Each structure stands twice: as structure tokens, then as C-alpha cells.
Amino acid sequence: MTDLPSILPNLIGGEERPAESGRSFANVNPHDGSEICQVARSEAADVSAAVAAARAAQPGWAATPAVQRGHILHQVMNALEARADEIAAAVAAEAGKRLKDSKGEVGGAILCGRFFAGEGQRLFGRTMPSGTPNKYNMTVRTPCGVAGLIIAANTPAPNFAWKVFPALICGNAVVLKSAEDTPVSAWLMARICEEAGLPKGVLNVVHGLGAEAGQPLVDHPGVDVLSFTGSTAVGRRIAESCGRQLKKLSLELGGKNPFVVCDDADLDNAVKWACLSAYSNAGQRCAAGSRFLVFESVYEAFRDKLVEATRAQKLGVEEDCDLGPVINERQLNNMLGAIERATGKGAKVLIGGRRAGDKGCYLEPTVVEGAAPDDEISQTELFGPVASLYRVRDFAQALAMANDHPYGLTACIHTRSLDRALAFSHGVQAGATVVNAGTYGSEPHMPFGGPKQSGNGTREPGTEALDVYSELKDIYLNVDPAKL
Incomplete structure (x- = not known):
């Protein structure tokens, strides 16, 4: 330069x-x-x-x-x-x-x-x-x-x-x-x-x-x-x-990509990839993970681990930081407004949800639970470091919730079951599906895109x-x- x-x-x-x-x-x-x-x-x-x-x-x-x-x-x-x-x-x-x-x-x-x-x-x-x-x-x-x-x-x-x-x-x-x-x-x-x-x-x-x-x-x-x-x-x-x-x-x-955590998942690996999917690049990926569909039997354990991992995220652009700012003031205000409207409808912010620092366009990495699947925060791509948690009974409900959405860009599932991995990969309505990693990671020699509004x-x-x-x-x- x-x-x-x-x-x-x-x-x-x-x-x-x-x-x-x-x-x-x-x-x-x-x-x-x-x-x-x-x-x-x-x-x-x-x-x-x-x-x-x-x-x-x-x-x-x-x-x-x-x-x-x-x-x-x-x-x-x-x-x-x-x-x-x-x-x-x-x-x-x-x-x-x-x-x-x-x-x-x-x-x-x-x-x-x-x-x-x-x-x-x-x-x-x-x-x-x-x-x-x-x-x-x-x-x-x-x-x-x-x-x-x-x-x-x-x-x-x-x-x-x-x-x-x-x-x-x-x-x-x-x-x-x-x-x-x-x-x-x-x-x-x-x-x-x-x-x-x-x-x-x-x-x-x-x-x-x-x-x-x-x-x-x-x-x-x-x-x-x-x-x-x-x-x-x-x-x-x-x-x-x-x-x-x-x-x-x-x-x-756009994308509002589902990240499914099954009851047989390696939770530590799932949390690592959850943070990367939701927060890396400040969540500014069309392939970012933003809807976390977690089996009831491991919901509390996954939630607590994710909150702790989120608390450890460091903001900034130095080499030891985890995420930087969102791209501009307008985008930041849009995210803050969406979080505020979600809490007004009964959702709970477990961590984050506020502007960070006194300069730049930083949003604290945020975990929200309790939003209805049809609420704005569940349906709208925010393009920022905001993760929403949802309880699901079983694999069938997880797949149904993943597909009951206007977007269809990417998806991922965390499971030790080959049967679940294959069934989800073929059944989810998404242009790219990942098993036991993040919702992103497309390579340049592979096609990228998705159905529906994606x-x-x-x-x-x-x-x-x-x-x-x-x-x-x-x-x-x-x-x-x-x-x-």
C-alpha cells in the first residue's frame, strides 16, 4: 500500500x-x-x-x-x-x-x-x-x-x-x-x-x-x-x-446455516467448530453457522461449553485475537437492533449482545437462546458474530428444523454415526454439507451456492x-x- x-x-x-x-x-x-x-x-x-x-x-x-x-x-x-x-x-x-x-x-x-x-x-x-x-x-x-x-x-x-x-x-x-x-x-x-x-x-x-x-x-x-x-x-x-x-x-x-449437534457428538470438537463457524471473520460469512440445533440430552452441556468458549474469544486484529470488527457502523447497528428485538420477544442473551469498545465497529460475540424458529433473529441473516441455540428432540426434528427455513446455503452435523451423517448430508436442503467440522470451508475447485433464497x-x-x-x-x- x-x-x-x-x-x-x-x-x-x-x-x-x-x-x-x-x-x-x-x-x-x-x-x-x-x-x-x-x-x-x-x-x-x-x-x-x-x-x-x-x-x-x-x-x-x-x-x-x-x-x-x-x-x-x-x-x-x-x-x-x-x-x-x-x-x-x-x-x-x-x-x-x-x-x-x-x-x-x-x-x-x-x-x-x-x-x-x-x-x-x-x-x-x-x-x-x-x-x-x-x-x-x-x-x-x-x-x-x-x-x-x-x-x-x-x-x-x-x-x-x-x-x-x-x-x-x-x-x-x-x-x-x-x-x-x-x-x-x-x-x-x-x-x-x-x-x-x-x-x-x-x-x-x-x-x-x-x-x-x-x-x-x-x-x-x-x-x-x-x-x-x-x-x-x-x-x-x-x-x-x-x-x-x-x-x-x-x-x-445469503445463508442462515444450521449446525446440528447430536447426542453422540464429540462436544469439545463441536464447540471448537461452533466458535469458528459463528465468530471467525466476525461472523461475516454467507456460510457462517448461526442456527445451532442441539439434541435435548446434550443441550445444557453444549450450551455451557459454548458460553465459556465465547467468553474466551478475544476481539481485535492482533495475531492472538479471534475476531475483528464487523465491516461498518450500519451493519453493527442492524445487529444490535435485531438482538434487542429478539429479547423483546422473550429470547435470552446468554453472553455478549453489546457493542464492544469505544472505537471501531465491534460487536461482542453473542449467544442467544429461547428465540422462536420463526422470529426475525431465527430467519434473517445478520452477517455478524451471533449464535442462536435451539433444542431438538432427535435427529428427525433436527433435520426438519434445518430444512424449515427460507435459506439453503450450507449445513453441518456433529455425530459419530455414519448413518446419521449420510442421512443428514443427503436429506438437508443445502448446497454444501459438512460432517464434524464447520459450516464453511468451500474450496476453489468445488462448486458453491445453494437452493431457496440462497x-x-x-x-x-x-x-x-x-x-x-x-x-x-x-x-x-x-x-x-x-x-x-
């Missing part, structure tokens, strides 16, 4: 540009409230310029053989790896993380990029027999065109990688709308991509607020495929716009992301035997 400008510019067609309006907004460190820099406050005109640059660059990038695109991405990954500490420092400052966590996330982003660079040597189509003599059938993948990408702030580097690199390897040009709370990491990674050999205009970055920069990107007719990670409420609005345009769309939305059926990353960022084309070759 040694050359961080005072006003973070957009990257459009290989040029760094301020917002056309000249306006900017503050990028704030959520740990202490200090201003990191000002950021270009883009609007529709800036988005249009970025889309125009992408459309101009895309044909040349698409004409570059996929194997060569993969080679360029490998060079990009080498450059990102060489500057991993610099990227991690940016992530740690603007997202409020421990440096070692930021380094881990940057490493994950590079692994993701290397995976998709390798896909340049594959991008498989199929050959299939024809029912007609002297006719040969095949499919090939073609780029969509311009990909509009809108990412979230919780894990800035992986969020960048999960969308940008599959879009690029498929031959698309990209317009990325950075998360308004973490724009520096997106700007820095995009700069490094260009410096490492990515053609100018193939990757464009615009900063700004959702309504002012994100919505114009969604609505722009020059965007051929749109991918969004964020809240279900915003995802619905995006889906409505893309539906009217018949625009290809990928949505990865998405629209697409999956990123993994090879399934290629289906988002490419179109299939049938090719039929007819041979005239008389000319052989």
Missing part, C-alpha cells in the same frame, strides 16, 4: 480515472474508524465508460486461444503471489482482519486463479453421435461477451478471484464493481493483473455505492452476463432487472462456473460421400 493514492481511481481501459462527477467517499478502517483514503464515487457515466472499454477489448481477448489465456493467468498468479503481502495488508486494513487471516485469503485467491488458469487447457465441449449418416456433432464453449461482476466485502481477495478468473478464462472482458467497503484490494489486484500482462480493457474496475454504480451495471445493455454476491433483498431486485432484459444471471445470496441455482467457482461465463454452441458437420 506504499503507492496508495489519496483518491482511489477507477481502472477503465487500462487508465486510472477519477469519477466523472469528481465526487468521492471515504474508505474507513472498521477496526479504529480511521480513514484509509477517499474513493471514486462512480455513477452511470463511469459504468458506461467501463463497459465500452470492455466491449472494445473483448474480441481480441476472445480470439486469444484459451491455452494462451491460461498462460497469461498463470503469469498473473505469479505476480499476485510475489505481492501477496501487499495485498494482504490492504485487506487487513480495509476489512478489519488479522494479517495472518488476510494472507490466508490472498493465498486462497491465488489457488483459485491457478485452478482457472489450468482450465484454459480444457474448456471441454463434447462430441456426440448423430442419427443421420455422414453427419458429425459437437459442442464448444464460447464467451458470453462482457461480464458485470458485483462482489461483497467480507473476503475481498477470494471474492475477486471467484468471479474474475473464471470470467476471464472463458474469454469474457470484465467490469467489476468493487465492494464499497473494500475497494482498495480490488483496485490493487486489478493493477497487478494488468502489470503482469493482462491486456488493457479486459479487466475494468469501478468503485461506488450500490445504487449509484451497481445498479447501472446491472441495467446496462452492454453487459451480457451478470454475477452478484450479496443479500437476498438486493439479489431479488437484480433478478427483476435481468429478467426484464433476459440477461444471464448468477446469484450467490441463490438462483448457479454455482461458482469450480468447473461449474464455466457454465456461468460461457455459452454452449452446437456444431454440425455434414460430409458428402460423393466428394471423398
Whole structure:
């Protein structure tokens, strides 16, 4: 971050540009409230310029053989790896993380990029027999065109990688709308991509607020495929716009993920993973564990262990801390309000539930019990370090409660029974299921997403992301035997 400008510019067609309006907004460190820099406050005109640059660059990038695109991405990954500490420092400052966590996330982003660079040597189509003599059938993948990408702030580097690199390897040009709370990491990674050999205009970055920069990107007719990670409420609005345009769309939305503790679970291991699922990254994971469904016979034992483990959690961004701040003041106030409304309906806060410290956006790690399954705190993704406990009689009730919910992103179960593990994994309505660990931990070569209000059926990353960022084309070759 040694050359961080005072006003973070957009990257459009290989040029760094301020917002056309000249306006900017503050990028704030959520740990202490200090201003990191000002950021270009883009609007529709800036988005249009970025889309125009992408459309101009895309044909040349698409004409570059996929194997060569993969080679360029490998060079990009080498450059990102060489500057991993610099990227991690940016992530740690603007997202409020421990440096070692930021380094881990940057490493994950590079692994993701290397995976998709390798896909340049594959991008498989199929050959299939024809029912007609002297006719040969095949499919090939073609780029969509311009990909509009809108990412979230919780894990800035992986969020960048999960969308940008599959879009690029498929031959698309990209317009990325950075998360308004973490724009520096997106700007820095995009700069490094260009410096490492990515053609100018193939990757464009615009900063700004959702309504002012994100919505114009969604609505722009020059965007051929749109991918969004964020809240279900915003995802619905995006889906409505893309539906009217018949625009290809990928949505990865919220989660309120069940964490089942059976009567035969290793409780110490379950509590360890409960804390990691609920509190690591300050609970700011769409895959965070937030609904803990605990068998009655071990409920008190698990509850007491969880409360003690929660009490031991240390807040801060130093290396010996367990969780940092939530991303901004608005999110913090939303969580505090939800906790207050839950206690007003009879729920009990066992520990936490208050703002921590006199600076920054810290919420005490919180355990709540006694909320009804249909209460707001049970149904709404808070995106913070809040765990809600629920008693269940047995496996059947645990599975039923896990599924009786509008979200379906991830789930986990703690049990020593193979029968329960298999039955839960196949029976739970979730896109990812984990046995005897946390509700998170997706790897970059695996598909991620979920049914219900957690998405629209697409999956990123993994090879399934290629289906988002490419179109299939049938090719039929007819041979005239008389000319052989």
C-alpha cells in the first residue's frame, strides 16, 4: 500500500480515472474508524465508460486461444503471489482482519486463479453421435461477451478471484464493481493483473455505492452476463432487472446455516467448530453457522461449553485475537437492533449482545437462546458474530428444523454415526454439507451456492462456473460421400 493514492481511481481501459462527477467517499478502517483514503464515487457515466472499454477489448481477448489465456493467468498468479503481502495488508486494513487471516485469503485467491488458469487447457465441449449418416456433432464453449461482476466485502481477495478468473478464462472482458467497503484490494489486484500482462480493457474496475454504480451495471445493455454476491433483498431486485432484459444471471445470496449437534457428538470438537463457524471473520460469512440445533440430552452441556468458549474469544486484529470488527457502523447497528428485538420477544442473551469498545465497529460475540424458529433473529441473516441455540428432540426434528427455513446455503452435523451423517448430508436442503467440522470451508475447485433464497441455482467457482461465463454452441458437420 506504499503507492496508495489519496483518491482511489477507477481502472477503465487500462487508465486510472477519477469519477466523472469528481465526487468521492471515504474508505474507513472498521477496526479504529480511521480513514484509509477517499474513493471514486462512480455513477452511470463511469459504468458506461467501463463497459465500452470492455466491449472494445473483448474480441481480441476472445480470439486469444484459451491455452494462451491460461498462460497469461498463470503469469498473473505469479505476480499476485510475489505481492501477496501487499495485498494482504490492504485487506487487513480495509476489512478489519488479522494479517495472518488476510494472507490466508490472498493465498486462497491465488489457488483459485491457478485452478482457472489450468482450465484454459480444457474448456471441454463434447462430441456426440448423430442419427443421420455422414453427419458429425459437437459442442464448444464460447464467451458470453462482457461480464458485470458485483462482489461483497467480507473476503475481498477470494471474492475477486471467484468471479474474475473464471470470467476471464472463458474469454469474457470484465467490469467489476468493487465492494464499497473494500475497494482498495480490488483496485490493487486489478493493477497487478494488468502489470503482469493482462491486456488493457479486459479487466475494468469501478468503485461506488450500490445504487449509484451497481445498479447501472446491472441495467446496462452492454453487459451480457451478470454475477452478484450479496443479500437476498438486493439479489431479488437484480433478478427483476435481468429478467426484464433476459440477461444471464448468477446469484450467490445469503445463508442462515444450521449446525446440528447430536447426542453422540464429540462436544469439545463441536464447540471448537461452533466458535469458528459463528465468530471467525466476525461472523461475516454467507456460510457462517448461526442456527445451532442441539439434541435435548446434550443441550445444557453444549450450551455451557459454548458460553465459556465465547467468553474466551478475544476481539481485535492482533495475531492472538479471534475476531475483528464487523465491516461498518450500519451493519453493527442492524445487529444490535435485531438482538434487542429478539429479547423483546422473550429470547435470552446468554453472553455478549453489546457493542464492544469505544472505537471501531465491534460487536461482542453473542449467544442467544429461547428465540422462536420463526422470529426475525431465527430467519434473517445478520452477517455478524451471533449464535442462536435451539433444542431438538432427535435427529428427525433436527433435520426438519434445518430444512424449515427460507435459506439453503450450507449445513453441518456433529455425530459419530455414519448413518446419521449420510442421512443428514443427503436429506438437508443445502448446497454444501459438512460432517464434524464447520459450516464453511468451500474450496476453489468445488462448486458453491445453494437452493431457496440462497441463490438462483448457479454455482461458482469450480468447473461449474464455466457454465456461468460461457455459452454452449452446437456444431454440425455434414460430409458428402460423393466428394471423398
